[in-house]
Amino acid sequence: MKNFWKNNSYLKVSLYAIMVVVVSILFYRISSNTDNIAPSILAFFKEIISIIAPILYGLLIAYLFNPIMIFFENYFIKWFKPSTVNQKKAIRSISIVAVYICIIGTIILMFRYLVPQITENIKDLSAALPDYANNLEERINALEKSVNQSISGLPYQLDTSQVFTMIDPAKYLNTDFLGNIVSHLMGQAMSIVSSLFNWVMGLVIAFYVLMQKESFSYGTKRLCYTLLSRQKADKLIAVFSEGHEIFIKFFVGKFIDSFIIGAICFVGLSILDNPYAILLSFIVGVLNMIPYFGPLLGAIPAVIITLFTGFMPAVVVGIFIFLLQQFDGLVLGPKILGDSIGLSPFWIISGILIGGALWGPLGMFFASPIIAVLLKNLNRYMDRVLSQKDVHLDPIPVDAPLPSEEKPVKVGKNKTK
Numbered sequence: 001m002k003n004f005w006k007n008n009s010y011l012k013v014s015l016y017a018i019m020v021v022v023v024s025i026l027f028y029r030i031s032s033n034t035d036n037i038a039p040s041i042l043a044f045f046k047e048i049i050s051i052i053a054p055i056l057y058g059l060l061i062a063y064l065f066n067p068i069m070i071f072f073e074n075y076f077i078k079w080f081k082p083s084t085v086n087q088k089k090a091i092r093s094i095s096i097v098a099v100y101i102c103i104i105g106t107i108i109l110m111f112r113y114l115v116p117q118i119t120e121n122i123k124d125l126s127a128a129l130p131d132y133a134n135n136l137e138e139r140i141n142a143l144e145k146s147v148n149q150s151i152s153g154l155p156y157q158l159d160t161s162q163v164f165t166m167i168d169p170a171k172y173l174n175t176d177f178l179g180n181i182v183s184h185l186m187g188q189a190m191s192i193v194s195s196l197f198n199w200v201m202g203l204v205i206a207f208y209v210l211m212q213k214e215s216f217s218y219g220t221k222r223l224c225y226t227l228l229s230r231q232k233a234d235k236l237i238a239v240f241s242e243g244h245e246i247f248i249k250f251f252v253g254k255f256i257d258s259f260i261i262g263a264i265c266f267v268g269l270s271i272l273d274n275p276y277a278i279l280l281s282f283i284v285g286v287l288n289m290i291p292y293f294g295p296l297l298g299a300i301p302a303v304i305i306t307l308f309t310g311f312m313p314a315v316v317v318g319i320f321i322f323l324l325q326q327f328d329g330l331v332l333g334p335k336i337l338g339d340s341i342g343l344s345p346f347w348i349i350s351g352i353l354i355g356g357a358l359w360g361p362l363g364m365f366f367a368s369p370i371i372a373v374l375l376k377n378l379n380r381y382m383d384r385v386l387s388q389k390d391v392h393l394d395p396i397p398v399d400a401p402l403p404s405e406e407k408p409v410k411v412g413k414n415k416t417k
Helices: 003-004 009-032 034-051 053-080 085-150 161-164 175-194 196-211 213-227 230-271 279-287 293-307 311-336 345-388
Strands: none
Touching: 034 053, 053 085, 053 196, 053 230, 085 196, 085 279, 196 213, 213 230, 230 279, 230 311, 230 345, 279 293, 279 311, 293 311, 293 345
């Protein structure tokens, strides 16, 4: 059979030609029916993702719970000092149960104490919103009259009606607008409830993933070394290990930092006698998880909500949150996070903008560590290529010279025999 295939070159050419024709026809059919095929492909992938969603949730939960489990496990190992495999497995199980008790207990406490308070704040705000809107509208009308009287002596006419029509609170604080917000929030709540089964199954899967995490790690390494060369597998494992370290440092540090900022914000707003202290502190703490833009995004709704109670309270809240964010950026953040991702503000802001445009709030949150990993590996690649080309570039100091004073690039000379 092998000799028959080798001796029939025309047969091979014919088969190759048939394959080219078939591929061309398929390509033409796909390109000419993208309106029908593309949605079908997307629907197929969505169905696959929905089927494996509990597994994905379980892997994500296990990844996030792993640092807490390691903390408990190290503590129990020092306490019990296990000597057998069964004892170590028992400590692992106890550590995972301790993590679940802490996380689920925290969620229960939030729903028992925090969520009712936030709901009460939202109800109070909704009930008082019509009065706030009328008061704000009266102030805007008074401001419009004052502006018109001030500019009446000018030699030219200015039409201020369009400007004040744009900021008319009746356009935004009406029943339809509030109804749309409530409908959106209810839709989000229903989507969370509908995915409750996936989260419950994810918790079950995460338990077994954490119990056998060494086996999963060993199997993944075996697969890498099976499919790739040793050198490429070593590089891939090193990249993922470094990325894992960056992600964990960033997430854990940012969570602790945001929790402290939220607690300080609650204490400060309570001292200022703000009626929506819990709601505003919760907003500031959650949005503080987003680098750079998070403090601004948290301050805007806090000031706007307080503005309904009065102009001066809103100014005081804005100043307080500004000072709080300065304390976070200059003192608390560096102490907790340090240089966990090692990115300049340009890369962080760019990543947040791109991630937010692509994947919304989650994209803004995950953008910084992802870009940190990509840039570190890109810099390593450039260093290796420049080293092979024998090009040595001195790093630019803070007091860099002017372009006319820059030193030329050093290029090594190739040795000739």
